[in-house]
Amino acid sequence: MMASLSVQTLFVLLVFVTASYCMIEEASAVEGQREFDYFALSLQWPGTYCRHTRHCCSKNACCRGANAPTEFTIHGLWPDYNDGTWPACCTQSDFNEKEISTLHDALEKYWPSLSCGSPSSCRGTKGSFWAHEWEKHGTCSSPVVHDEYSYFSTTLNVYFKYNVTVSGQEFCDD
Numbered sequence: 720m721m722a723s724l725s726v727q728t729l730f731v732l733l734v735f736v737t738a739s740y741c742m743i744e745e746a747s748a749v750e751g752q753r754e755f756d757y758f759a760l761s762l763q764w765p766g767t768y769c770r771h772t773r774h775c776c777s778k779n780a781c782c783r784g785a786n787a788p789t790e791f792t793i794h795g796l797w798p799d800y801n802d803g804t805w806p807a808c809c810t811q812s813d814f815n816e817k818e819i820s821t822l823h824d825a826l827e828k829y830w831p832s833l834s835c836g837s838p839s840s841c842r843g844t845k846g847s848f849w850a851h852e853w854e855k856h857g858t859c860s861s862p863v864v865h866d867e868y869s870y871f872s873t874t875l876n877v878y879f880k881y882n883v884t885v886s887g888q889e890f891c892d893d
């Protein structure tokens with residue numbers, strides 16, 4: 720199947736306990752350049768995530784008090800294969816925050832880090848949450864997404880289009 724942004728190939732994944740999901744991810748991640756089959760939009764629920772906050776720091780959106788997020792926020796847009804595996808760390812394209820400076824406010828609001836930790840990026844270094852998502856997943860999003868800016872803008876657009884807060888009512892009625 721051609722990788723494309725269509726309703727059929729988009730799978731909305733709700734990640735409530737991100738830590739355990741990341742372990743699964745490490746176990747079955749594969750190196751590979753073959754074209755992926757679909758995107759998973761991974762979201763996180765701040766209510767659950769922030770309950771486990773022990774330390775505060777400026778980059779943790781859980782620590783924004785009354786301005787902390789109250790709806791699903793973005794974890795990442797993940798290219799996946801139909802066989803349950805996924806490509807990771809596909810090109811050596813280091814994250815450059817300047818490339819997404821015009822998206823910064825939207826990303827802080829809709830794609831914030833919900834922890835103080837610095838996740839590993841692809842080559843053993845530690846970086847921001849955005850750096851991790853771009854280097855691990857974003858670099859494997861070709862041919863739909865070609866660069867860092869389009870990875871983040873595409874993900875925001877998908878998140879707005881498939882607003883799970885709106886569609887939550889439909890899920891419940893089905």
Ligand SMILES: *[C@@H]1O[C@H](CO)[C@@H](O)[C@H](O)[C@H]1NC(C)=O
Pocket residue numbers: 829878879882884885
């Ligand atoms: C999703 O829809 C709800 C209800 O209309 C709205 O309050 C919220 O701002 C929307 N979220 C996004 C990210 O657009």
